Amino acid sequence: MKAVVYKGPFEVAVEDVEKPRIQHPNDVIVNVTSSAICGSDLHMYEGRTAAEPGIVFGHENLGIVEDVGDGVTSIKQGDRVVMPFNVACGFCKNCTAGKTAFCLTVNPGFAGGAYGYVAMGPWPGGQAEYVRVPYADFNCLKLPPGTEHESDFVLLADIFPTGYHGNELAGTSPGDSVAVYGGGPVGLMSAYCALLRGAKKVFVVDRIPERLQKAEQIGAIPINFAEADPVEQIKDQTDGEGTDKGIDAVGYQARARAAGEGREEPATVLNSLVQTVRATGALGIPGLYVPADPGGPDEQAKQGMLLVAIGKLFEKGLRMGTGQTNIKAYNRQLRDMIIEGRAKPSFVVSHEVPLDEAAQAYQKFDKRVEGYTKVVLHPGR
Amino acid sequence: MKAVVYKGPFEVAVEDVEKPRIQHPNDVIVNVTSSAICGSDLHMYEGRTAAEPGIVFGHENLGIVEDVGDGVTSIKQGDRVVMPFNVACGFCKNCTAGKTAFCLTVNPGFAGGAYGYVAMGPWPGGQAEYVRVPYADFNCLKLPPGTEHESDFVLLADIFPTGYHGNELAGTSPGDSVAVYGGGPVGLMSAYCALLRGAKKVFVVDRIPERLQKAEQIGAIPINFAEADPVEQIKDQTDGEGTDKGIDAVGYQARARAAGEGREEPATVLNSLVQTVRATGALGIPGLYVPADPGGPDEQAKQGMLLVAIGKLFEKGLRMGTGQTNIKAYNRQLRDMIIEGRAKPSFVVSHEVPLDEAAQAYQKFDKRVEGYTKVVLHPGR
């Protein structure tokens, strides 16, 4: 079958690889109809991780079940399903506690696994015609048959729940004001979910006009940090007080405001949030921070050690929640909101392309050219 | 009246100052029978803050009501009361939300006020014969008449609720394992409260034998970090997994393990906790961090910027709660546990002395000599 294979920094290719097959009674094989490219795929693509050539990318997968293991109960051939990016067993201590992003079973020696990702276990990605899904009863979320809402549903694999998770970590309540740093797909989903949860006022901080326009379209207030200090801009619009909650949808590759496109300043978003959020508030950090970053700007950053305004954070009594999203905690109700017409997250999808064009799509997405914001591949269509 | 007055670094004196009087209809004047010295008083005592000579110390106050303003409803002359260290109005946005440590009324321009503390508002301390208590209906917690449990009840002003708050921030649940860094009064109270909340296994990390012995007496497991890496010691006793929760009862004056008594390493406890607590766990940070520390070991630390293992913290999906304790959220039920004989926190009190001996008590407590762990002054006895 065809699949997107990592060849080395800044290079992927669509190649023939072996088609997956049932290896365990609880497996299913899914014919992938949609698989999105994630910002975190670019970390590997850019050679910013330990990923070795040969890995098949793709952790945001949706498709039609083609083959079903003997132990599977609730999933049948022909079912349309979407899978959380995190592979999870459903029965370990963490999965039982709802922390499926930290499964202790699927990636021995580490808490958490994923499809098509370096160091996340032996699970080939789904930017391919087929993908093997283990513990299928647990990992497959059933969708209505047909092709409706395809671009909305595929976002249930990662970024729509991840935007929701950011709010869950921050504890966004109806009537809250929320500052979201980062207007990429996860930032836009975070703002969108804040509004779905009843936030009164949501700010999205970015510098890219297209992103800020999308933020405005969904009812958020765009803050262009290239124009002025975003902390001041937000305080000006909150009676000098700051927001109730803050969400970091950028992570460790944040760039210094003054530095233009140049220098990374990994803690700048985190520390801006400490300034932006009012005393007694909370921060949700869905944006990725890593304990080892070969490309970090200094020795400490390479080891995931960042200079954080912990004194101010404590003085304000802030709370902070971090970590990858337990997708299963949210994907069912978010699916239902899509079905009922209460949510339509696909507004972030900028491009839908056949699998064959994956290499170009990666290139353009990586450079953020031609409005490439969120790309969905369609291997199985 | 007599009061403990700050004279300058490493010097306090008991001097005559003006006796407080009712200034507002909601005030009461309390004749102080017990006022404890807090570890945070030592920050001022050591000249480690902007405190100016002349300030009257004392934020852990208990006594008998002597005079009552016209607006006060529930407090009568002769009532025995204990006051939270945080002065709070009871009606601002933060107080209404239960965040009384961040009152917006009592210390204009800042979220939070306290008695006898630099930059915490115009509220003279209670290491004195009398103290004025504003918003008395809100700030006074009534105690049974008499003198019973005096040393337990005085701890309701700060460290018993603060130990509880550490657990609340960490979310300690029955059956949890908990690592408490720091075996001083707040650390011991944190361990004690973890056990009251049903923790299965509580570790207390310190190097001072007396503290470790007290930890053991209450049912915690002492970890002497002078003997070996505390992270490894705790992992060895948790099947290599680490604990469910962690509490930082040290704060920014933490010292490097290797450095003996010498060099401060302000983030060492925080980063040890990131190593100690297992993925999906949570950290409670009652230990004080400050945005400006003139005595910090480097330029960043002086501004409250510390190198934090944020990459690892995120990878583990840890949550973190910080900030001063909203005493009123806990002092009523903790009082009742004392009355019912279910809690007896006074085991941490090492010395009870008359007000006259305050200067020597400060000296010895600051040097941690002669077993000075927690000192209660008795001005009004």
Place this chain on the structure above:
Amino acid sequence: MKAVVYKGPFEVAVEDVEKPRIQHPNDVIVNVTSSAICGSDLHMYEGRTAAEPGIVFGHENLGIVEDVGDGVTSIKQGDRVVMPFNVACGFCKNCTAGKTAFCLTVNPGFAGGAYGYVAMGPWPGGQAEYVRVPYADFNCLKLPPGTEHESDFVLLADIFPTGYHGNELAGTSPGDSVAVYGGGPVGLMSAYCALLRGAKKVFVVDRIPERLQKAEQIGAIPINFAEADPVEQIKDQTDGEGTDKGIDAVGYQARARAAGEGREEPATVLNSLVQTVRATGALGIPGLYVPADPGGPDEQAKQGMLLVAIGKLFEKGLRMGTGQTNIKAYNRQLRDMIIEGRAKPSFVVSHEVPLDEAAQAYQKFDKRVEGYTKVVLHPGR
């Protein structure tokens, strides 16, 4: 001054009564610009309570502060304020715990007080030119100056927060389906708040076309129980499963479906909810039930004892929350949602009339004629 005075069953009159004055340092006197008539006023109006002639009605009050006691800190003459219907002290055990509907101070011997209501303490109502507000710092919520949003803001005194409370009791989360029984003002507010909180699908059960139309206008699904069993209608629209949550916005004066306008069947809504909500769900009961109802249809009902389907409720593992609304827990953020344009609850207001016309307004509202749904009186305009 003029005030709405209860004269006896089915009779109120606008009469001259003594103007209130400051009686305690924490009082303010408010010139009432808006005071709404509540469905619960009708319980008294209909002689269905122990209310004696002479009582001044009105617990949904908004106005301008005219006089301020010496002890008041945050409220100034000229401030525009709205008061929770529940009078509360702010410092008793229940108020401190956020349960302001159960204040232990303001109505000795009972948990909870209110303005202008039988057995709720010595607090004359605000359907009058002036009203005295005790513990004013705690009970007044400040509004922007002017007259904007007057009809929205007055609903902050009771029914907008009460609709929110129904959802809080039921635990409505984003993506939930919710069944609201009762399409009166509280039912409509409950449905409106469910949608603000992100519910995916909200049903409103009633028989009155105007109410069902309003439900539909705000995005809820109208269920006319005169046409068919509402339980079946709702199950048909939820794949046979029932809803996640249910809200009883009717209370003890519910009428049997078959009985037309005739016979009351006090537990019919409660028991319908047990059928409507799916296993593991939850019920929020803001609708009033009383321990003594002289007009109850049988001996048990007169004592507040109703036949409840407790066997089925248990089998389904339902949770249930009841009781009057702690308005202060919600009124601040709901106010802010109004200010930011995210909420506009005044769609339920059907009539705004001067104080002089109160008697007729009561008559028509009690008979539900001429579309009288929610009436706001304007004494001070």
Place this chain on the structure above:
Amino acid sequence: MKAVVYKGPFEVAVEDVEKPRIQHPNDVIVNVTSSAICGSDLHMYEGRTAAEPGIVFGHENLGIVEDVGDGVTSIKQGDRVVMPFNVACGFCKNCTAGKTAFCLTVNPGFAGGAYGYVAMGPWPGGQAEYVRVPYADFNCLKLPPGTEHESDFVLLADIFPTGYHGNELAGTSPGDSVAVYGGGPVGLMSAYCALLRGAKKVFVVDRIPERLQKAEQIGAIPINFAEADPVEQIKDQTDGEGTDKGIDAVGYQARARAAGEGREEPATVLNSLVQTVRATGALGIPGLYVPADPGGPDEQAKQGMLLVAIGKLFEKGLRMGTGQTNIKAYNRQLRDMIIEGRAKPSFVVSHEVPLDEAAQAYQKFDKRVEGYTKVVLHPGR
């Protein structure tokens, strides 16, 4: 193999039945070393349900894994395991939400399944030499090898978590006062768990001296309802206020206080709790109520309709949680508390007998003679 078989009202026999075998890749077969008799077994034993002769009883099972299906990942032959009484799939909507007592898979058409229980699905009980456990990765909780704590661990199948669940439903917090109605095994476990969670004062209401003695032994306050009205007794010991929380560990077979051993009054405990618990409190109802009780004292009771003091319940603003226990939500941490020596629930076990003596044990337990309180059978020893 041998098993306890229901023969008809008041009769069970140990008979030979077919030994279970692996029927699905996710099954395991467990050699049962301990299986407790539950009070709810007596409902069937007494002919108070629709149970047909031939059913094998036993839902509190612990043993050694003998055979393992191909799909099972985490359980190996020889593992010592205890199973929740509720059979659950681990992947349906309710299981994923942690509501394993309401599994939608294992008992089609109903929310919830169990071993050896009428209408709870096709799962033979474990009062037998062997039991088949489906979805074994999810349903087996691993125990330390050996035989230590056998009588403690077997209680993890039901009553220890059920006592905990009662407190979870009521929201028992440190410092709470709690009234437990019923001093049988579940009542004692409820009181025990309240104390483990830090309750300040726990009352146990019963009339049987042995039960009241056990309550006192664990630190609870015994209330003999045969001596005086338990509501008054408890109010006398709580300053007239009542308790913060209440737990119903009796259920629908409650008997009227005045009626001696004679007449059942199914709602008497529920209504006593409404009187006992203070305004703003909460009730946890682990005690069983059923929608169909052929032996109910009147027509309504036979349909699970009981006269409940809903008026008073609402006036007090009480919350109420009901339903069978989601054992998996608690069994892991309670197991760990046993291992760490922090909990020892086996104090409730009165008798341990070989399987052969099951018939006599049922007889004596049903009559509550010879101190039969909680019986553990040992089929496989």
